[in-house]
Amino acid sequence: MNTSGLRRSATASAAATLLLLAGCSGSGSPAAEDDQVDVVAGFYPLEWAAERVGGNLVSVSSLTTSGAEPHDLELTPQDVAAVSDADLLVYLSGFQPAVDDAARSQAGEAAWDAAEAADLSLSSGGSEHAEEEEDEHAEEEHAHDEGAADPHFWLDPLRLAAVGDALADRLAELDPDDAQAYAENAAALRADLETLDAEMAEGLGDCRVDTLVTSHDAFGYLADRYGFDVVGISGLSPDQEPSADQMAEISALVGERDVTTVYTETLVDPSVAETVADEAGVRTAVLDPIEGLTDESAGEDYLEVMRSNLATLAEGQSCS
Ligand SMILES: [Zn+2]
Numbered sequence: 001m002n003t004s005g006l007r008r009s010a011t012a013s014a015a016a017t018l019l020l021l022a023g024c025s026g027s028g029s030p031a032a033e034d035d036q037v038d039v040v041a042g043f044y045p046l047e048w049a050a051e052r053v054g055g056n057l058v059s060v061s062s063l064t065t066s067g068a069e070p071h072d073l074e075l076t077p078q079d080v081a082a083v084s085d086a087d088l089l090v091y092l093s094g095f096q097p098a099v100d101d102a103a104r105s106q107a108g109e110a111a112w113d114a115a116e117a118a119d120l121s122l123s124s125g126g127s128e129h130a131e132e133e134e135d136e137h138a139e140e141e142h143a144h145d146e147g148a149a150d151p152h153f154w155l156d157p158l159r160l161a162a163v164g165d166a167l168a169d170r171l172a173e174l175d176p177d178d179a180q181a182y183a184e185n186a187a188a189l190r191a192d193l194e195t196l197d198a199e200m201a202e203g204l205g206d207c208r209v210d211t212l213v214t215s216h217d218a219f220g221y222l223a224d225r226y227g228f229d230v231v232g233i234s235g236l237s238p239d240q241e242p243s244a245d246q247m248a249e250i251s252a253l254v255g256e257r258d259v260t261t262v263y264t265e266t267l268v269d270p271s272v273a274e275t276v277a278d279e280a281g282v283r284t285a286v287l288d289p290i291e292g293l294t295d296e297s298a299g300e301d302y303l304e305v306m307r308s309n310l311a312t313l314a315e316g317q318s319c320s
Helices: 002-025 044-057 077-085 097-110 128-137 157-174 176-203 220-226 244-256 271-280 302-316
Strands: 037-041 058-062 088-091 111-113 211-214 229-232 261-265 283-287
Touching: 037 044, 037 077, 044 058, 044 088, 044 157, 044 176, 044 302, 077 097, 088 097, 088 157, 097 111, 157 176, 157 220, 176 220, 176 302, 211 244, 211 271, 220 229, 244 271, 261 271, 261 302, 271 283, 283 302
Parallel strands: 037 058, 037 088, 088 111, 211 229, 211 261, 261 283
Antiparallel strands: none
16 A cells, blocks of 8 residues: 555656646647647758658758858757757758757757768769868868768759658657658658659750759769769868869869859859859859758749759750
8 A cells, every 4th residue: 555655646746747847848849738749950951851741740940040051050059959859850960060969969869860861872072172172171070071971962852752751750750640641741742752853854864064063062962863973163061162273173174074054052152153154154053952942042942943953954954
């Protein structure tokens, strides 16, 4: 009798503590006012995928505000608190060092790294100029050295579909009652991305120019999927500035490979790409690496901006 009484009171007091905690924490945990899963995403494509896969079962926020360049994101104390309160942190290891740190120190079991599902099998170009750049930037936290994994998987629609599938599995672990809904949402996302992939394969299947010259080295997976060679004027991160020698090398290459268009991008200062285009006497066009959306983005979401990229590429690479 004694033992069972003790157990009962211990249970009652634990329940009271839980109620108290739920009352204090306000929003942010499934125990509070609604039962949505609280997801924090590192940057736009992961935010979009989480919204698609989670639907109205999740509430998604992004650490990278719209219009900000995600590579060199710094977190505010509020961001760190959001990571620490989240039911799930969806991030990409090796892409945003500040988010990697927060995942380690704040998120614990709630951290979910998209890297494995994304299959980051490409590394930086590994050309001669990437090597020089490595020396100059060796001290940087970014670690975008030669041979570092290329993080920009989302520009390959099929890699993003694989991340959606894996994310559905992870959400189902957190919220098993809704596993079916997550699986269905991920399948719908995959269907949309496979349709996009088919359009891109068709639209970029026969192009006169095979070399893509872009501002930073964001389009490796897209190039790999649709059969282009890619030359990034900066390295894997847009804060890497090319030297005069590298600029001259790229200008020469533009001439050799009959490139007619050098691509600038949203969120990054276009002046370096414009200089290359000027020197080589070719045009520029805007390609969007979809690292974040703004009011000026050529579409409302990932799918629309990718279709705009397709139209830009089909013209710039002289595809028929
Ligand atoms: Zn990038």
